[in-house]
Amino acid sequence: MSPTARRMLGLTATGPIIGSILAGHSAFAADGTPLSPTDQKIADDLESRIKEAGLGANLSGFVMDAESDREIFGNNASTALMPASNTKLATATAALTALGPDHRFTTRVVYGDGTLTLIGGGDRVLTTDDLSALAKTAADGLSAAGLTSVKVRVDDSLFPEPALATGWTDGYFPDVVSPVRPLVVDGNPVMDTSLDAGEVFAGLLADQGITTDGTVVRGTTAAGDVPVASHSSPPLSEIVKRMILNSDNNIAETLLRMTAIAAGQPATFEGGATAVRTVLSEEYDVPLDGVELFDGSGLSRSARIPATTLADLVDLLTDPRHKTVLGPILDGLPVAGETGTLGPGLGRFDTEPSICATGEVQAKTGTLTGALALSGLTVGQDGRWKVFSFVENGASADPADTKEVLDGLAATVNGCF
Template sequence: MRVGVGEAGRAAARRARHWTRRWEAQPLHTRRTVRLVAASGALGGVLAAGVITAAGPWDSGQRTAERRTAARADAAEGRTGDADHDSSDGVPAGGAPGDGPQGTAVGAPRVLTPLGPQDGTRPVGTPPTGAGLAEKLAPLLQDPALGSPSTAAVWDVTTGRELYGARETAGVVPASTVKLATGAAALAALGRDHRIPTASLADGGKVFLVGGGDPTLSAQRLARLARATARELKADGVRKVAVRYDATAYAGDVLHEIGPNENIAPVTPLMVNEARLDRARHGPAPRAAAPARDAADAFAGALRKAGVRVAGEPRAARVPEQADELATTYSAPLAALTERMLTYSDNDLGEALARQTAIATGRDPSFAGAGKAVAGQLRKLGLPVRGAEFTDGSGISRGNRVSADLLARLLVTAADPGHPELRPLLTGLPVAGFSGTLRDRYGDEAGGAGAARGVVRAKTGTLTGVNSLAGTVVDADGRLLAFAFFTMGATDRAGAGQALDRMAAAVAGCGCR
């Protein structure tokens, strides 16, 4: 009997949850929360205090100096480190996405170092005033490069209070800054240690490759999965199989509303390296039209190399409930995936994490169901989602609507000691002039914004006519602030981006009395 799309989606979600529970029956290694190391002791109990004099990103987006500081703190308190452990079937769990080595510390401008006056003229960490911020920001909001309307919100992380707002509750198109909401929802629903599985199972002479929704599955990990699968088959005396692949963990449309595009792959739970047809690990790239089939072809080829005869070509089929597990490989922890998504504005991870949230909360793992799941998790966090719309997880859709108030408050919540699971939202933010999508911004040519290089951390968002920036900054008095700036109707993309950068730099450069 044929079932409706909604029922089919719910059935797919049930299957995904069923296999996830089976694959994750063995406890995962517990990881310590990465501490956001902020500017000064004036931040009190909001965040772990410390000084960062050099900070470089790991390939996953974590900051080297922060990880080292956290490791030193853990060692001092007698806690263990957080090395990766292999999965029970002998297939290594995913490390940094893409199987690349983790980055080494590199020289960088000062990142969140003490900036306040040290001569006793004013206490370090004194919060700015709303009037002082308005004096600096109101004129910058009138920059013609921004178009109109523009919205802004600045919050004090220490007190959790709004300091400045300009149309801050208005719903606007957020572009890629919506990934902050996507990441928060996934972390809240699943936890920072969650890993996304890809598994092989056997039933009646067939081997099923089952995708759980890991877009970072690499060719190397897929090959290791095939070798582990071959070992299990041979141990059972099996030398010949037919390969099937199951990509039914998601429901609804496979193509994003923008259609085939180099900025995003077809949204499927089974793909290799985000279906990229080149060797790039982030940014636009040619994409495969049938990622799941391509992954199955590669898996079948690796089985043959491992000494298993494969009959015919791989075909799509749902894995039977009675199928036996052979081997499983896991993604990097959700904390690392979230950081990578934010640092590089990874659209494929945005859609994957939105659907993981839907599966975890019992929603249809489709564009619509994922949007409802994201909104639901933000509501549980006590955030103002009334009027917000989430039509995708990546921010490519112009149907998304969020407010500056929502994203600024989200960042404040991520710094709350009561929500350590959200800390990757802060550690994954690109650093101005140094990493990710802010690497080439905040130069000297940015009209004053260059002074904030290495100080501002923010998620960018850009669509035609839409520019946004949301993140954190330590001001001249050492106060950690969260901000969100949006504009629509801009005709000069570069000019609008520089105007937003000048706003963030203005907050960084003043005590704003």
């Protein structure tokens, strides 16, 4: 049973009297028992600081004790807002569950009718060195057959159109996110990553003494094509860690499509969203009330997730039963003031009052115009893990100031502020 379900069960079992008590913030948890002194201080301080910051209705916030799954604090907690890159928590959870942390993505080269075809397999971390090894193996085979010239095409049919998601703006691509295709090299931010990879591959063939006949084109393989070479990506566990740490939009979108395939869905944005919802609800019993997904990265301005759901996703990381599968997400969560999108020089946890939480908070960031989010965990002053999620939409303050407020709220949960 999910944390939310357990909280609701506790509230239902205690009847309407407890429900009326919880209408306002009090010294009682959702199960009707008093909050501990540590948790009560967190609740009181958060209520005061959110009010001082003027966030109010702009903030969906939720804090829970990870061991007991008891609610400590809620502010519009079930209100679904734009989660920005906190969406990647859902994408990573579904991908690791559907594919497995040891899964690797394969890029292949086949030959037929005078043509080498480079086939995209969803490896978003493919490098020039990887392509170079493929080109050398292919060139050796061609030379052994007495061939010195070949046509080159790319097959990226694994992912159907559209390559752009609902809710993406023109300013996103190709720098913030590239149109989603299963073939890319070095993460090059271009509009057509498949043809770009094919051209790099053709150049590497030339370095091996094989010339390219004509330009690189897009096409599909034939049944009689002969396997020539293949390359396997690092394990999914490493790829997810990188995605979470650096909030890599392109990896997230590729993983959404590959998760769809693993779940038996079309490799589209819609198929990926369906696969994520199925995994979260059926495998982890995470409630999806108000959740609307349109991509894997959270760039879609149409996406909505409440703080309670995001907190439930983080809470899964504290459960030893899920460590083998979901551990890479926890390993990748940025550390306040130290790593990833919370690292030095990024204006996070580097001033009063949040600087006290440096090294003490791990959290996934989220940033869009008009939307900021921070969901993670920290050890409270009582030595127990606290899980939190704060999602802000539409605040009138400068985004940098709002980020400082969210960092301060996380420090409040830690108890150092």
